[in-house]
Amino acid sequence: MASTTIDSEVFGCLFSTDKMREIFSDRALVQKWLDTEAALAKAQGELGVIPKDKADKINANADANLIDLSAVGENYKSSITIVPLLKEFKKILPGNAGEYVHWGATSQDIVDTGLVLQMKDAYNVILADMKACQKYTLDLVKKYRDTIMCGRTHVIHALPITLGYKVAVWADELGRDIQRLEEIKKRVFVGEMAGAVGTLASQPEKGLETQTRMMEILGLEVPTIAWHVARDSQAEFVSTLAICAGTLGKISHEILTLQRTEILELEEPFFMGKVGSSTMPHKRNPQVVEGIIAVCRSVRSIAPAIVESMVSENERDWGCFLTEWEAIPRACHLIAAALDKSKDVLQHLIVYPKHMENNLYKLRGLMMSECIMMHLAPKLGRMTAHSIVYRCCMKAYEEESQMKDALKNEPEVRKAFTDKELDTMLDPHNYIGYAPQFADRVLKKYGAK
Numbered sequence: 001m002a003s004t005t006i007d008s009e010v011f012g013c014l015f016s017t018d019k020m021r022e023i024f025s026d027r028a029l030v031q032k033w034l035d036t037e038a039a040l041a042k043a044q045g046e047l048g049v050i051p052k053d054k055a056d057k058i059n060a061n062a063d064a065n066l067i068d069l070s071a072v073g074e075n076y077k078s079s080i081t082i083v084p085l086l087k088e089f090k091k092i093l094p095g096n097a098g099e100y101v102h103w104g105a106t107s108q109d110i111v112d113t114g115l116v117l118q119m120k121d122a123y124n125v126i127l128a129d130m131k132a133c134q135k136y137t138l139d140l141v142k143k144y145r146d147t148i149m150c151g152r153t154h155v156i157h158a159l160p161i162t163l164g165y166k167v168a169v170w171a172d173e174l175g176r177d178i179q180r181l182e183e184i185k186k187r188v189f190v191g192e193m194a195g196a197v198g199t200l201a202s203q204p205e206k207g208l209e210t211q212t213r214m215m216e217i218l219g220l221e222v223p224t225i226a227w228h229v230a231r232d233s234q235a236e237f238v239s240t241l242a243i244c245a246g247t248l249g250k251i252s253h254e255i256l257t258l259q260r261t262e263i264l265e266l267e268e269p270f271f272m273g274k275v276g277s278s279t280m281p282h283k284r285n286p287q288v289v290e291g292i293i294a295v296c297r298s299v300r301s302i303a304p305a306i307v308e309s310m311v312s313e314n315e316r317d318w319g320c321f322l323t324e325w326e327a328i329p330r331a332c333h334l335i336a337a338a339l340d341k342s343k344d345v346l347q348h349l350i351v352y353p354k355h356m357e358n359n360l361y362k363l364r365g366l367m368m369s370e371c372i373m374m375h376l377a378p379k380l381g382r383m384t385a386h387s388i389v390y391r392c393c394m395k396a397y398e399e400e401s402q403m404k405d406a407l408k409n410e411p412e413v414r415k416a417f418t419d420k421e422l423d424t425m426l427d428p429h430n431y432i433g434y435a436p437q438f439a440d441r442v443l444k445k446y447g448a449k
């Protein structure tokens with residue numbers, strides 16, 4: 001029976017995906033341990049450290065489907081080493097092949113390498129989904145490059161921008177996140193085979209060759225030195241996921257904000273049958289982006305615990321590793337859910353250009369104060385221009401009148417500009433700066449133009 005939200009038949013779709021649940025399932029975990037033991041045996045068999053026929057038998061039977069998982073779990077009540085697995089693995093190996101499993105290794109070699117293999121599988125899914133999210137944002141940039149909308153600072157209308165510009169900021173941030181993920185690969189996906197204290201004393205002959213060949217078989221980097229108590233790579237992995245979660249959460253929060261009834265410029269995907277309220281049938285709530293925000297917050301909260309686990313004692317400290325066993329899979333589950341939903345939101349985002357156009361005039365021209373000031377400044381000086389325009393803005397704001405009327409009541413403004421010039425300066429479509437060109441730069445950067 002499921003007892004966590006991640007495995008829940010009811011809530012599971014909100015907190016993980018089937019693919020990520022498979023990656024971190026008990027069977028997959030045991031399989032990664034067996035893969036590690038098999039790679040060690042194969043390397044040692046090839047190098048003559050153990051009999052090759054024994055290595056072949058170990059590899060032929062390294063299948064989690066043959067292992068009694070409940071028995072492994074039962075033995076973990078009295079052990080946190082790899083011994084529970086070894087006991088069950090030995091039962092299914094023919095002859096005395098079981099005597100050659102785990103030759104010269106220590107439990108942490110297998111557990112750490114198994115976790116790294118799981119992290120690598122999760123990483124491949126996460127990276128692919130991050131790239132998909134960026135692709136959908138770039139599609140939006142191209143489509144809405146010139147669609148004018150209000151830019152907002154401190155939640156207040158500031159200056160006009162384009163939707164393409166706004167989403168290009170998202171796309172570029174996602175691009176940097178993808179770059180971060182790609183850069184950590186060689187540092188994070190490093191195997192472990194070092195023996196009890198990391199010196200490989202148990203394999204005095206061909207120990208280094210075994211280590212190298214074993215990692216080649218597993219598709220992992222060879223460690224320069226044992227990392228039994230050097231947990232910076234795990235901390236970097238989860239911290240990078242936390243940064244990715246920050247980006248996804250920020251994008252979702254922006255969509256949430258712009259879906260407000262009073263704004264309604266963007267809306268998460270909707271389909272008939274999607275219910276927002278049990279009592280208010282009209283509600284089209286932003287429930288998906290709210291969910292993304294929530295799980296991304298949880299991903300970010302995990303990173304400090306993994307960084308804390310970097311503080312280990314001497315040459316081994318299982319107390320720190322237990323945190324990783326629980327928290328790293330959870331971080332992967334949660335960000336997988338966020339990514340799965342973000343892909344759909346970004347691919348099928350509902351955009352309301354008419355609402356964007358209407359909202360440009362909500363402040364009755366006040367949003368164009370900088371434009372007026374910058375045209376007046378060459379004639380009167382910048383600070384004087386600011387004072388005049390500020391006075392006009394506050395009058396129009398408090399009286400809820402048109403900015404143009406307030407400006408025309410100022411002698412300096414009447415003297416400097418004609419009515420037609422004021423209309424041109426008060427038109428938000430004339431003051432978007434290089435917003436489309438910046439969008440183009442992002443598209444070019446990622447080869448999407």
